[in-house]
Amino acid sequence: MSTAAPAILVRDLHKAYGDHEAVRGIDFEVAAGEVFGLLGPNGAGKTTTVEILEGYRTRTSGIVSVLGQDPRQRSRHLRERVGIVLQSSGIYRHIRVREAIEQWARFYPAPRDVDEVVAIVGLEEKADALARTLSGGQLRRLDLGLALIGDPELIFLDEPTTGFDPAARRAAWDTVRSLQDLGKTILLTTHYLDEAQALCDRVAIVKDGRILAVGPPAELGSGSSRYRVVWRDDAGELHERETENPTALLHQLTSAALARGDALRDLSVSRPTLEDIYLELTAGTEQEPARD
C-alpha cells in the first residue's frame, strides 16, 4: 500500500434513517498522520459519519475507505489496525483497570506494553481499582487506553472531552498531541471550537449533514475575504462594519472623520476568527436531539 494513500477517504456519503437524512453528501480525506476534526453542533451528523467509518452503521450511498478497506465488510484485519473511543460505552463494573487492558491486549496481534498504556492514559495510581470506582474522567481515560492497547494506526475519538472540567480537558489534549507525535492518524468529533483549534491539523465544519467549510483552523478564518472594521465615535458608541475592501472603507472613514474632527477611537481592522466563521455557518441550526 502506498504511503501517499489517504487513511480515510469519504466521497458523497449519504445516510438516511427512514425519512430523516442525517448525512447529505459528505466528502473529505484524512492523510496518514493527520489529526482531522469534524466540528459541528449536536445533530449535525458527526457521529453518524464516524460510526459509518467505524463499521457500526451501513451507509445509504457513497464511497468510504478506511486504511484502504471498506468498513462495511467489518474485516477483523481492519479492526486490528483501528482504535475506537465511542461517545459513551460501558465496561464490566467489577473489572480492574490493568486487568481490562490486559484482556483487550489479547485481541490484537501486536499489542503495546500494558504498563506503558496505563501510563500514557495516566491511570498508574488506579491500575488495581475496579472500574465501578472510577470517576467519569478516569473511565474516559480507560476508554482511551483500551483503544490504544492494540497499537492502532488510526484512532477515532467521538467527543473525547465532553463533560470534562478544564484541567481534564487540557490533560486529554496533551494525550492526543502525544498520539500525533507517535504518527497516529486521528479523526475526532467535537462541538468545542477551542478543542478543534488546539488539536486539529484540519477541521471540517459540519451542519445538517453537510460539510460547510474545511481547512486548517487558522486558514478557515483568514481564508475569508472579509475584514471587520470597528471604531468608536465621539459619543462613545461602537460601530462595526464588514467589508471585502478595507482600504476603501478606511479611506472613506478617515476622510469623513478628519473633516468632522473626529478621532475614530479604538479603531481596529481584523480578519474573522474561526469562531466567527463557525457561529455564522452554523447559525440557525434546527435542534435535532435524536441523532448526532
Next chain:
Amino acid sequence: MTDALALTWHQYRLERRMFWRNPSAAFFNFFLPLLFLGLFGAIFSGSQKNLDVIVPGIAGMSVMSTTFSALAMNLTFLREQGVLKRMRGTPLPSGAYLGGIAANAVTNAAIQVAIVVLAGRLFFGIGWPRDWIELVVFVAAGVVCLASLGVAYSHVIPNFDAAPAYVNIVFLPVIFISGVFYDASNAPQFLRDIAQALPLTHIIDGLSGALVNGKGLGDHLSDLLVIGLWALAGIRLATRGFSWDQRRA
C-alpha cells in the same frame, strides 16, 4: 480456529472472574435452589412421592434461571451499558465473545444442578442418579434450548430497568405450570396443554427419568424432540434479531 477457541476461553475466564468478584450475588445465585429445596422439603416432609417431584423440578428450574433468566438480564444490561457495542469495535470475534458469555451461564447451570443432585442424595432420599448419561443429555439439551431462548428474549426487553419484570412474567408462570413444585397432572387440562407445549415440562420429565424413576432415554425421545424444536426456534431468533447497540427509542 485455535485462535478463536483460545479467545473464547479467555472470555469465559473473564466472565467467571467477574461472576465471583460479586460474591454476595454469586452466593444468592447458588443458594436460591437450595432454599427452595429446603422449604418444599419441609412442607412435603414425610411424602417421598412429593419429594420425588420437587428434586428434578428444582433441577429444571435451576437450568432455566441460570440460562434463560440470567442471559436475558445480562444481555439487556450489556447492551444498555454499551459493552456490546464496545466489544463489537474490537477484533475479538463475535462468536468468541458470545461463546464466553454463554459458557459462563452453562457453568452456573451445571453447578446448580450438581448442588440439587447432591442435596437430593443427602437430604431427600433420592439416591444417586439412576442414569448419568440421561442426566447429562437433558441438562445439555435444556441448557442449549433455554440459553438460546434467553438470548432471543433479550431482544424484546426495552431496557435494563424493565428486565426483571419482563423475565419474571415468563419465568414464574412457566415454573408454576411446568410442575416444578408439585405434580402438574392434577392441573386443569388447558394448563397442562400449555405446559406440554413449553420446553421446561419436558426437561423436567427427562431429569425425573434420570434422577428418580429410572425410565431411560428411550422413553423420553418425544421430550427431546420438543426441546429440540424450541432450541432450533431459539437459536434462529437469537441470531436473527441480535442487536449490538441499544435501540435509540
